Amino acid sequence: MKQFLLICILMVINSKSFSQTDSLAPYQQFPFIPPFKIQLSDSSWFSKYALSDKKPTWVIYFSPDCGHCQQITEEIISNIRSLKQIQIVMIASRPFEDVKNFNDHFMIKRFSNIKVGVDPTRMISNFYKVQHTPFSALYDKKGDLIKAFKDAPTVYEIVKLAR
Numbered sequence: 001m002k003q004f005l006l007i008c009i010l011m012v013i014n015s016k017s018f019s020q021t022d023s024l025a026p027y028q029q030f031p032f033i034p035p036f037k038i039q040l041s042d043s044s045w046f047s048k049y050a051l052s053d054k055k056p057t058w059v060i061y062f063s064p065d066c067g068h069c070q071q072i073t074e075e076i077i078s079n080i081r082s083l084k085q086i087q088i089v090m091i092a093s094r095p096f097e098d099v100k101n102f103n104d105h106f107m108i109k110r111f112s113n114i115k116v117g118v119d120p121t122r123m124i125s126n127f128y129k130v131q132h133t134p135f136s137a138l139y140d141k142k143g144d145l146i147k148a149f150k151d152a153p154t155v156y157e158i159v160k161l162a163r
Helices: 002-023 067-078 096-106 123-128 155-162
Strands: 037-040 045-047 057-061 087-092 114-118 135-139 145-149
Touching (some): 057 123, 067 096, 087 096, 096 114
Parallel strands (some): 057 087, 087 114
Antiparallel strands (some): 037 045, 037 114, 057 135, 135 145
């Protein structure tokens, strides 16, 4: 009987210790830019390995029909000069046409530091355990996480943290 009780207690303790690790999103366990691969609106592919190691990177997980996502996109475009030294990667897991229309609507291709694409594998939403959009993460030049934002940050916050 004592052995059975001891085994039960050990099982409860063991399950509690594993549950804390599992509750962390992968980006919290591995605080660096994930190895993403997205399809851009011109049907080409862009990945983490195409990023410059001389500039910070702002990864934004968005939805084309999200009002807050549209707002942050407008703020980015309005303040593009202050963001010229930051690589911005906007990623969605929506149908390709929806993301292409979003890209065309905001005429994003005119900004060389912004890439917008589709993550067909949903790797990014799983990596960040995205609950709602927009979700974003800012990384330094080395690709190490500076800060993750569950709500849309201001451009001022991004510029200040990216220095």
